[in-house]
Amino acid sequence: MSPFSIKPLEDGPEIRRALSELLIETVASGGSVSFMHPLSPDDAHAFWQDSLGAAARGERVVLGAFDGDSLISTVTLLLKLPPNQPHRAEIAKMMTRVSHRSRGVATALLRAAEALAIGHGRTLLVLDTAVDDGAAPLYEKQGFQLSGIIPDYALKPHGGLTGTMIYWKKIGTAAA
Secondary structure (H helix, E strand, O other): OOOOEEEEOOOOHHHHHHHHHHHHHHHHOOOOOOOOOOOOHHHHHHHHHHHHHHHHOOOEEEEEEEEOOEEEEEEEEEOOOOOOOOOEEEEEEEEEOHHHOOOOHHHHHHHHHHHHHHHOOOOEEEEEEEOOOOOHHHHHHOOOEEEEEEEEEEEOOOOOEEEEEEEEEEOHHHHO
8 A cells, every 4th residue: 555645635724835835845956847946935825825726616636645644745637728628638736745756656646647637538638847857757657758848948946947848648548
């Protein structure tokens, strides 16, 4: 049995605090997840408040992995996409505490997100990850295909540009 549990997250002060701490730690350790270092607790809190609000409206699912009562990892499955893309979902904001990396937590979260996407009738998953210090090996091990690389796509949290790698994966009936 896995030493951690995975579940969809709902908005609440303790969940927002834990997610905010994880986001701040990820950015501080160089994770390219749309924010610059130093990330203020207020900005992290506002991001998660908006994200969890979108989850409450069914626009996304925010999954959390827990070691006991401690949130150790998260990933978001974006479901609200343009009307011509009802078959697609996007993986976003994959983050794992530095202390829990290389233990299979992110792989388990990614598989849970894929199962949820299939449950929502999606047949295509897409994601992007930074060229520098991104999670490309994780995604490739899970069957995601590299579509291409866009150079100088975003600033790294501590400065300097990094490219982004765009991935896709057929799932559910489309994968058969």
